Amino acid sequence: xxxxxxxxxxxxxxxxxxxxxxxxxxxxxxxxxxxxxxxxxxxxxxxxxxxxxxxxxxxxxxxxxxxxxxxxxxxxxxxxxxxxxxxxxxxxxxxxxxxxxxxxxxxxxxxxxxxxxxxxxxxxxxxxxxxxxxxxxxxxxxxxxxxxxxxxxxxxxxxxxxxxxxxxxxxxxxxxxxxxxxxxxxxxxxxxxxxxxxxxxxxxxxxxxxxxxxxxxxxxxxxxxxxxxxxxxxxxxxxxxxxxxxxxxxxxxxxxxxxxxxxxxxxxxxxxxxxxxxxxxxxxxxxxxxxxxxxxxxxxxxxxxxxxxxxxxxxxxxxxxxxxxxxxxxxxxxxxxxxxxxxxxxxxxxxxxxxxxxxxxxxxxxxxxxxxxxxxxxxxxxxxxxxxxxxxxxxxxxxxxxxxxxxxxxxxxxxxxxxxxxxxxxxxxxxxxxxxxxxxxxxxxxxxxxxxxxxxxxxxxxxxxxxxxxxxxxxxxxxxxxxxxxxxxxxxxxxxxxxxxxxxxxxxxxxxxxxxxxxxxxxxxxxxxxxxxxxxxxxxxxxxxxxxxxxxxxxxxxxxxxxxxxxxxxxxxxxxxxx
Amino acid sequence: xxxxxxxxxxxxxxxxxxxxxxxxxxxxxxxxxxxxxxxxxxxxxxxxxxxxxxxxxxxxxxxxxxxxxxxxxxxxxxxxxxxxxxxxxxxxxxxxxxxxxxxxxxxxxxxxxxxxxxxxxxxxxxxxxxxxxxxxxxxxxxxxxxxxxxxxxxxxxxxxxxxxxxxxxxxxxxxxxxxxxxxxxxxxxxxxxxxxxxxxxxxxxxxxxxxxxxxxxxxxxxxxxxxxxxxxxxxxxxxxxxxxxxxxxxxxxxxxxxxxxxxxxxxxxxxxxxxxxxxxxxxxxxxxxxxxx
Numbered sequence: 001x002x003x004x005x006x007x008x009x010x011x012x013x014x015x016x017x018x019x020x021x022x023x024x025x026x027x028x029x030x031x032x033x034x035x036x037x038x039x040x041x042x043x044x045x046x047x048x049x050x051x052x053x054x055x056x057x058x059x060x061x062x063x064x065x066x067x068x069x070x071x072x073x074x075x076x077x078x079x080x081x082x083x084x085x086x087x088x089x090x091x092x093x094x095x096x097x098x099x100x101x102x103x104x105x106x107x108x109x110x111x112x113x114x115x116x117x118x119x120x121x122x123x124x125x126x127x128x129x130x131x132x133x134x135x136x137x138x139x140x141x142x143x144x145x146x147x148x149x150x151x152x153x154x155x156x157x158x159x160x161x162x163x164x165x166x167x168x169x170x171x172x173x174x175x176x177x178x179x180x181x182x183x184x185x186x187x188x189x190x191x192x193x194x195x196x197x198x199x200x201x202x203x204x205x206x207x208x209x210x211x212x213x214x215x216x217x218x219x220x221x222x223x224x225x226x227x228x229x230x231x232x233x234x235x236x237x238x239x240x241x242x243x244x245x246x247x248x249x250x251x252x253x254x255x256x257x258x259x260x261x262x263x264x265x266x267x268x269x270x271x272x273x274x275x276x277x278x279x280x281x282x283x284x285x286x287x288x289x290x291x292x293x294x295x296x297x298x299x300x301x302x303x304x305x306x307x308x309x310x311x312x313x314x315x316x317x318x319x320x321x322x323x324x325x326x327x328x329x330x331x332x333x334x335x336x337x338x339x340x341x342x343x344x345x346x347x348x349x350x351x352x353x354x355x356x357x358x359x360x361x362x363x364x365x366x367x368x369x370x371x372x373x374x375x376x377x378x379x380x381x382x383x384x385x386x387x388x389x390x391x392x393x394x395x396x397x398x399x400x401x402x403x404x405x406x407x408x409x410x411x412x413x414x415x416x417x418x419x420x421x422x423x424x425x426x427x428x429x430x431x432x433x434x435x436x437x438x439x440x441x442x443x444x445x446x447x448x449x450x451x452x453x454x455x456x457x458x459x460x461x462x463x464x465x466x467x468x469x470x471x472x473x474x475x476x477x478x479x480x481x482x483x484x485x486x487x488x489x490x491x492x493x494x495x496x497x498x499x500x501x502x503x504x505x506x507x508x509x510x511x512x513x514x515x516x517x518x519x520x521x522x523x524x525x526x527x528x529x530x531x532x533x534x535x536x537x538x539x540x541x542x543x544x545x546x547x548x549x550x551x552x553x554x555x556x557x558x559x560x561x562x563x564x565x566x567x568x569x570x571x572x573x574x575x576x577x578x579x
Numbered sequence: 580x581x582x583x584x585x586x587x588x589x590x591x592x593x594x595x596x597x598x599x600x601x602x603x604x605x606x607x608x609x610x611x612x613x614x615x616x617x618x619x620x621x622x623x624x625x626x627x628x629x630x631x632x633x634x635x636x637x638x639x640x641x642x643x644x645x646x647x648x649x650x651x652x653x654x655x656x657x658x659x660x661x662x663x664x665x666x667x668x669x670x671x672x673x674x675x676x677x678x679x680x681x682x683x684x685x686x687x688x689x690x691x692x693x694x695x696x697x698x699x700x701x702x703x704x705x706x707x708x709x710x711x712x713x714x715x716x717x718x719x720x721x722x723x724x725x726x727x728x729x730x731x732x733x734x735x736x737x738x739x740x741x742x743x744x745x746x747x748x749x750x751x752x753x754x755x756x757x758x759x760x761x762x763x764x765x766x767x768x769x770x771x772x773x774x775x776x777x778x779x780x781x782x783x784x785x786x787x788x789x790x791x792x793x794x795x796x797x798x799x800x801x802x803x804x805x806x807x808x809x810x811x812x813x814x815x816x817x818x819x820x821x822x823x824x825x826x827x828x829x830x831x832x833x834x835x836x837x838x839x840x841x842x843x844x845x846x847x848x849x850x851x852x853x854x855x856x857x858x859x860x861x862x863x864x865x866x867x868x869x870x871x872x
Contacts, residue, residue: 254831261691276717279697286730289823290771301788312831387610395834432609439602485599
């Protein structure tokens with residue numbers, strides 16, 4: 001091997017390692033510190049970088065600073081190429097790399113090996129993963145990511161349900177999609193590298209290609225419940241029977257995407273009114289409340305028809321204590337330990353059932369939140385009630401029921417983004433009162449799921465960052481200790497509809513050779529309908545990262561100390577400009 | 580000083596052990612035994628209640644006559660939305676544009692966030708623009724448009740209203756607000772439907788469905804608010820804002836909050852000029868046979 005080439009390769013390998021170090025320190029340490037620490041985090045970063053520069057040798061400061069800057073600049077700038085398609089995108093990538101090369105060479109003559117490493121590492125991450133996925137890796141292995149399951153533009157998101165198979169004990173994920181029907185493509189369509197992984201909002205989607213169209217009618221769109229189960233290391237779509245499809249379609253209806261302008265009926269997502277008809281009617285401004293009510297009523301009529309007039313039904317709650325529950329517009333009927341009961345109520349939703357003071361209790365939501373017990377004589381009785389006087393917007397809140405250590409069953413409430421109320425944990429007390437166990441300070445905080453595993457209760461939630469008021473939710477897990485929600489981890493990545501899912505059997509990891517007990521966390525990416533399956537990797541990422549930073553600080557200190565020694569005490573050593 | 584870098588790293592470890600901040604917690608009393616279950620916030624944060632019971636029909640009627648008069652209200656801007664919140668899901672439609680009497684209007688709109696533009700000059704000239712199609716002739720059956728006489732449908736509800744002092748666009752305004760019983764609202768709605776809505780909206784009801792829906796909607800709550808502002812030159816009130824809040828029972832999803840809001844401003848602004856239909860027709864991408872308007 002030629003000597004200069006060997007020398008180049010050696011230097012190049014060192015710069016590759018250095019590039020990875022800078023890349024991960026930035027995404028796993030600096031970004032979280034800024035987002036979580038707020039102004040103090042930013043201050044820490046500034047002080048930290050200042051300290052680094054102070055410790056480093058004078059003549060090395062600028063080259064390393066420029067090296068790091070160019071890497072992070074290229075990492076960020078490459079994202080801009082998603083605005084372009086095909087050849088223009090390749091040209092964009094080449095152009096950006098050339099700019100980085102020229103800047104590095106002309107400004108301070110960085111070695112070619114260093115610049116090659118910068119460009120190679122930036123391209124490596126750009127081509128293989130969406131930029132922000134790297135933030136997930138601090139805690140998770142991304143076991144699977146699907147292609148966008150829904151390829152229309154009518155809805156930002158659909159709900160996600162889990163269905164547990166009684167015999168295998170495994171969950172399958174039910175989401176809504178039309179990729180296979182519309183594009184004829186598999187849910188893991190072969191995408192060139194991470195093509196379309198970061199979708200730009202105005203990007204033409206395949207649906208629009210039917211454009212050239214001469215009609216402005218929105219018309220129906222196919223939409224199907226997709227059942228996805230884990231199969232040999234990835235999600236696989238399972239066929240659903242017509243009966244199952246109908247059941248799930250009804251579930252989807254209860255999430256009301258596009259209400260009241262769109263409805264889901266017979267596998268179609270269709271408009272109840274076209275845009276021109278709506279605009280013209282709106283011009284009768286004084287009648288707009290009636291116009292809106294007309295659309296609501298048309299939608300609700302179809303909803304009621306699809307559910308045979310029932311507002312809500314639950315076949316069985318609390319392990320069969322409550323059975324055959326049916327909620328109608330003016331009453332609830334069902335069985336409690338096989339004895340029938342009936343309650344006059346204006347509730348519209350059966351949230352679930354819980355245990356309060358050793359009693360079985362039904363939780364109903366209407367304009368008020370009601371807890372109902374069945375007395376010994378078989379008569380239902382409302383023991384607890386909250387109205388919007390006590391808790392504004394409670395009728396649009398989302399509810400979860402789960403036990404907390406030391407508290408028993410409690411209610412987790414999450415409010416819509418615009419609501420002034422913040423997420424809460426409520427515990428019903430004897431005498432009809434409620435104790436607020438937790439009252440989120442963060443206005444966007446949402447509870448997503450609760451799990452009890454090996455005696456430990458963990459809570460999945462979506463908190464925001466402390467840096468800005470930008471309404472971005474991230475993903476975190478908490479435990480409840482001494483009246484506090486304590487972080488287990490937090491990743492600065494946005495997912496919605498996040499759930500704990502048991503996709504594989506115990507002692508079977510996501511892949512056959514993985515023997516581990518970790519369950520999956522599944523969630524959708526907002527706006528582009530991709531399903532993520534995450535598995536905790538338990539690697540000590542932060543200790544490793546902090547340790548390596550400490551090592552670097554230590555070696556910098558040693559180098560500096562050696563510099564201060566009289567020159568004759570150190571053996572001279574060969575090295576490139578950056579060594 | 581040399582230890583600063585290390586101290587920073589220690590700080591990171593400390594940060595990872597944090598708990599989610601909570602507001603002070605307390606005990607909430609039960610609502611059992613209290614009559615009112617729904618409460619609405621004041622019309623705005625600046626509003627003060629003047630009178631809990633006034634008959635506002637006359638005042639609103641006179642404001643309406645100013646708005647209906649095509650010489651007193653030659654042109655205006657409008658902006659508004661219909662927003663539905665069901666649990667965490669929010670669906671919004673938005674409409675804003677200018678109106679030039681007698682019959683010309685151009686609107687920028689979104690239906691459930693899907694954008695479009697709408698142009699109308701009487702029933703004869705109706706065009707729609709979408710990002711996918713450019714301008715096309717509207718195909719739906721025309722409905723008569725009366726921007727302000729349409730308010731008479733709401734008038735009877737203001738026989739017993741609250742009067743608030745409030746502000747609209749920084750100027751003082753009077754807000755009249757009324758809580759409408761679901762039954763009264765539903766019967767007024769039925770009149771509207773039979774008079775205005777046949778196809779394409781009204782044909783989906785069959786009698787059985789309609790009975791079910793009416794039964795369900797009978798537990799709705801409706802709050803109507805109209806804002807009036809005195810016109811500086813006319814010394815007469817105009818209607819400048821409308822808000823309707825409908826709390827609707829939604830199967831398996833609690834109650835929906837539906838907000839309908841419209842605002843009218845820049846009355847008789849000389850800068851409001853709208854292109855004649857012939858200017859739009861130049862851009863029409865229709866097939867030849869539909870170009871005949």
